[in-house]
Amino acid sequence: MTVVFSGIQPSGETHIGNYLGAIRHWAVDQHEHTSYYCVVDLHSLTTPHDPAELRSKSLAMATMLVACGLDPDVCTIFVQSHVAEHTRLAWLLECTASIGELQRMTQFKDKSARTSGEFISAGLLTYPTLMTADIVLYDTDRVPVGEDQRQHIELARDVAIRFNSRYGETFVVPQGAIPKTGARVMDLQEPTNKMSKSVDSPQGTVMVLDPPDVIERKLSRAVTDSDGEVRFDVAAKPGVSNLLSILAASTGESVEALAGRYTQYGPLKKDTAAALIEALRPARERY
């Protein structure tokens, strides 16, 4: 039996990157595998936070997961800090990872650069070892995540393999499961940046709970380019490629097939908004 584990931080509102890149795949996996989905509140302690607010956001995130289709009768939904073994194992794994490999993590480099001049916690550096503990505690085979977590999964594998070779076969070595479309949804206003909970870009971020008219407005104002051609080319046309990816992830069609159907940005934006509104409707209504 394949074991699935994934986690989401309760800091900030759930956006379409979280939904299209991760959560909606969890809802499918729960019916096929033994699945654990974790609200990783301890991970949110790495950056400034208000404790009481974090507690209520953890409950809101669990509510969101259920609204998005996770069924507590089918999978296990829980809060990381309620299971003490996560932090107990994290120490053993911290002593198995090197500072060098942790310093190479792009998320650490990005987040510490963003907070430069301010307090940078040691937890921001060691965070991937806690994530490794989350995963290997459950003998996890498969970790469904967005593209931004690829490097952390690689590290988890390296640390599990190192631990096994030092101390004997202990952990299952996990594999990442990153979807073909929707694995890297970009900010609508800054399409070279990942859409993110912790970056303040209200017009560039579409929330799962945004009402339809707000989604239409955000999509209609999405940054594109001036050459007027609809084509999937992430490097040359990040804005248009992002719209095509969102449309593809919302409809199940391929970006190439969709690109051939449009000659103008206006209709592409309109259809992307409409498809997204439909894809999010069940979660919005259930929430």
Ligand code: ATP
């Ligand atoms: P933060 O900004 O604090 O890093 P986040 O928005 O990246 O938060 P997480 O809780 O870290 O959200 O991620 C939950 C899941 O959503 C992970 O599997 C992650 O890979 C995925 N995810 C996050 N952002 C995106 C995105 N823009 N596109 C696709 N998947 C994403």
Ligand code: LTN
């Ligand atoms: N690091 C992840 C969240 C996360 C996670 C995990 C994902 C914590 N523990 C275990 C998969 C498996 C993030 O920032 N998105």
